[in-house]
Amino acid sequence: MNLRYAVHFIADLWLAWWADKEELETAYNVTGQPSNITYITSNLDTNESAAIYAGIVAILLLLNFVRAFYCFSVMLNSSKKLHQKMFAALIRAPILFFDTTPTGRIQNRFTKDVGIMDDNLPLTFYVVIQLMLLVFTTVLANAIFNPYSLILVVPIGFVFMLLWRYALITTRPIKRLDGTTRSPIFSHITTTMEGVQTVRLHRRQTEFIQRFKDLQDRHTEVWFLYLVTQRWFLTRVNILLFLFGASITYAAVITKNRKQTFSNST
Template identity: 30%
Template sequence: TNPAGRMLNRFSKDMGAMDELLPKSIMDSTQTILTIIGAMVVVMVVQPYFIVPILVLLAILLYARSIYMKTSQNTRRLEGITRSPIFSHIATTLHGLSTIRSFQVQSLLISEFEQHQNVNTGANFMFHSGRFAFGMVLDLIFFVFLAIVVFSFLLMQTDALGDKVGLVVTQITALAGSIQFGIRQSAEMFNHLVAVERLLEYRGLPSEKQPAQDSIALAKVKQWPSSGGIQFKGVNFKYIEEAPLVLRNLCFEIKPKEKIGIVGRTGAGKSSIIGSLFRTALIEGSITIDEVDTAELTLETLRSSISIIPQDPVLFSGTLRKNLDPFDRYSDEVLWRSLELVELKDIAGPLGLQSHVAAGGSNFSVGQRQLLCLARAILRENKILVLDEATANVDPETDRLIQQTIREQFVDCTVLTIAHRLNTIMDYDRVLVMSEGTAVEFGTPRELLEIPNGVFRDIVLATGPAEAENLMNMARKV
């Protein structure tokens, strides 16, 4: 898996290094090479025998560079690796800010941040210490070389002209300085290539497995899915290859237009059913929708044919229109109608569909964000609607509006609801009860409540005597 902090790190800091710092170091290295070539030509014309010590100097500097590069690239990688937990910590802290303040654990989170920051600062200090040490070694080598050049004139050519000596010393000084700068910049160039290396790792990540094109069976029908029938046959599901199965030999059939509630305790595999339906991870077995195997469909076709309202609604920074219809497929009249159906027409304000939506929909309440997702589902007119505990975090009034809209606008659709509030599914056609990745009960709410010591019956009784009695009465009326 790739944590959010690691991705933020690579697509911010590493991307910046590749776009800004790497081109500059490449340009500096190229200019230095041209300067060295020009200076060496001048030295060869005036004193050809100085080429030998210059080449010796170059060899010494390259040797020092090779020693430095062994550690600098590793410390640069270490600095990048230790930076990722900082981004992850900031992202998770911002996401859970209300919880942190509610439990007054700010000092604990600050302490954790300082630990991550100290580790990264240590790695950063090692990298820059290596840079400064390498620069000092280059200065020392250059100083020794320049001293040898000057004393060689005093000892070997006592009759040398001052202008000739000055020209040679000036050119050698410029040449040695250029070599020193070039060696340093070339080392920096290779250090910045670590950022490119880290980005290329993401480029090489394998994409989700899918067929090159949709199955022939899909081409024979005008509209798919046309009715919304779903069938699971021996489905096993896990998130990564090495992980244990989260769904085991799952077999059930959902008829077209049925309203199905999915219940179970935490970790029972409720959300994994939705993941398998959207093919988000590794699946064994067969899942068919209207007699078409989903494994034979491209992910774009499959996922665009199923509407979902998640527990945490997803809204993007932009206009209200772009959030409802990002691909500009619908007219303004259709968009206004969808907003009217979910009673959100008033939130548009004076700008109408061009009203601003902040990142994550932060300028709307949780309930309004859920209703916007519901409006998107109404626009799509898909035959299958999935609600992943969509009303778990909304107030009862918004919950009532969502349930009423679903019952009115999705009459001819198959609806799968992962239920947090059991009263929302007691009038459904059937309820699927999950436990440890398997379907242990599947039937109408009334049938399941009549099973002695049944799992669904226990879940209902756990809500308390008054609420359990209310739920049972709702089931009897269906």
């Protein structure tokens, strides 16, 4: 995965050098004044530079497939091992465990937790590592081409850490409450299915249906609160990213204008 982002960084550098070389050649064709700046692509024509860039992009695509296959293979094996260990521990559990532990809690562990390992964790891990490396390469590229951008990294990173810590402290109890309100639903369904004949005999279907609706509504309230906290955090992160991108663009424009003014004056 690190190799993939190293190639991505090289592709960005090559594209930047190529664009600067083309800009200098265009300025030379207009003004007739040669430039003293030498780029890696100075001895290459446009077709050769485009071919090298296409080769870098092809390597990048190949590394993307390898990275995706490797990450999901590792996560799939982890999920299998977790399920096997949980099932083995459940089989060897004493009778007292089944007498004191609700059935819904056991089902919740094998459905919700294993489902997270199968569905959410691989994609989340993949996206988190991808974003971390992408942010690192982006900051490194900006530091090379515009060192003044590093001034903005420290305060924005500090604000992001504060938001992340606040969101983590808030979402942890909500996530725990989600598991607490989910287990009674499974317990109620299991109890109802085991005693469905007794329920029908005493004509208590309406009460059991209403009980299920109440449990479902309680869990939905907690889940909605969890989604709201996630959206709150993502909205503020997007605002920080927008401010960082706008500041970098503005600083790049000012730096370029100053360089052009200095070159024209000399």
